[in-house]
Amino acid sequence: MWFAAAVGSALLFGLAGWWMKVSQMRSGSSAYLLLGLYISGTIGFGIHAVVERTLLPALTDWRVWAAGLLIGIGSALGNALFMKALENGPASLTSPLTNMNIVLVMALGTFGYNEAFTRMELMGVLLLLAAVVFISIRGNEQLTIKRQIWYLYVGLSILLFAIRNGGLKVTDEIGLSGAPVLFIAYALSIVWFGAAVGKERSQAVGIESRISSHPRKQYSRYASKAAVTGMRLGLLSGVFSYGGLQLYTIALQTGQANIAGPIFAANSLVVAFGSIVLYRERLSLLQWLAFALTFGGLILIRL
Numbered sequence: 001m002w003f004a005a006a007v008g009s010a011l012l013f014g015l016a017g018w019w020m021k022v023s024q025m026r027s028g029s030s031a032y033l034l035l036g037l038y039i040s041g042t043i044g045f046g047i048h049a050v051v052e053r054t055l056l057p058a059l060t061d062w063r064v065w066a067a068g069l070l071i072g073i074g075s076a077l078g079n080a081l082f083m084k085a086l087e088n089g090p091a092s093l094t095s096p097l098t099n100m101n102i103v104l105v106m107a108l109g110t111f112g113y114n115e116a117f118t119r120m121e122l123m124g125v126l127l128l129l130a131a132v133v134f135i136s137i138r139g140n141e142q143l144t145i146k147r148q149i150w151y152l153y154v155g156l157s158i159l160l161f162a163i164r165n166g167g168l169k170v171t172d173e174i175g176l177s178g179a180p181v182l183f184i185a186y187a188l189s190i191v192w193f194g195a196a197v198g199k200e201r202s203q204a205v206g207i208e209s210r211i212s213s214h215p216r217k218q219y220s221r222y223a224s225k226a227a228v229t230g231m232r233l234g235l236l237s238g239v240f241s242y243g244g245l246q247l248y249t250i251a252l253q254t255g256q257a258n259i260a261g262p263i264f265a266a267n268s269l270v271v272a273f274g275s276i277v278l279y280r281e282r283l284s285l286l287q288w289l290a291f292a293l294t295f296g297g298l299i300l301i302r303l
Contacts, residue, residue, distance in 0.1 A: 001255075002254035002255025005250040006248070006251035006264060008243075008244075009248035009250075009263075009264050009267075010264050010269075011244075012241075012244035013245065013248070013267040013270075014244070014268065014269065015240040016238070017237075018271050023237075026233075027225075028226055028234075029197075029200065029223075029230035031199075031230070032226070032227045032228075032229075033233060034076075034079060034189075035190065036230065036232070036235040036236075037241055038193055040234075040235040040236070041186040041238035041239075041245075042186040043238075044243070046183045046187075054177040054179060055179070055183065058177060058180030064176055065184060067167060067170070067181045068182070068187075068188065069184070069185075069188060071164050071181060071182065074167060075160075075161075077160050078157050078160030080192075080196075082094070085150055085154045085157060089150035094150075096132065097158065098157045098161065102129070102261045102264070104162035105166040105257055106261055108169060108170075110258045113257065120300045121300070123300050124296075124298065125258070125259060127293045128262040128294060128298075130290075130293050131297065135290035165248075166261075168248065168252055172249070178245075178250075263301070269291060
């Protein structure tokens, strides 16, 4: 049960990342994308919590609000700082380092909740961690850090994503249902990215006011198309984000965080696979090795 849920969480959360990739390829607005993601994700978790009859009781529990706030900060601010890190350093370093937040989740499960590995499970987890690193490496990218603040962005992103991923383990251990916690976390994130959209619109209006009539119309059409593309694909991403995190919560409830976490982190391979199939992107030898390591790791975990 837990293994299927963990693999399913990686696949669905990977599809959320894939639609974010599609938005980027189509020049969609990042602010509208993330706002759309958190809107549909909030609706998904809200419906789920209503169906399981945990939403209304949870809204009167201060622990649910506290957990939702922390996980929401981890998710929203983690995504925002990750995007900032990409602007100031190479993706080949930024992505694998940020994904290493899962090591903190593993430490939480192993040392905080005394979750033990078998020898095969440990070998499988190590293969998955290697795959997560290798899939993000691009051999033709110069590994140059543009600004020193990149180190701060990456460090904070690791910590914040660990709060998001590990926080769900903590809430489960204290008896809180995952759906209402994530409902609050995603709903609070709407406020954050709603403000980002407002800032983007104000900047667009300022630019339009400074340019002449014909270029202004062209810019207006471009900005409108970017907003619509980002919002539509963001809403679609949010559906898969809801499904992925909900299955991840089930995997944590029925399995071990120090194993379910690394499986969940392999969601980045879904984006890579989609890029090969639809965008004909060519992978490096290390990235192909990442696929092999992922399958090898999953097989060892199940032995």
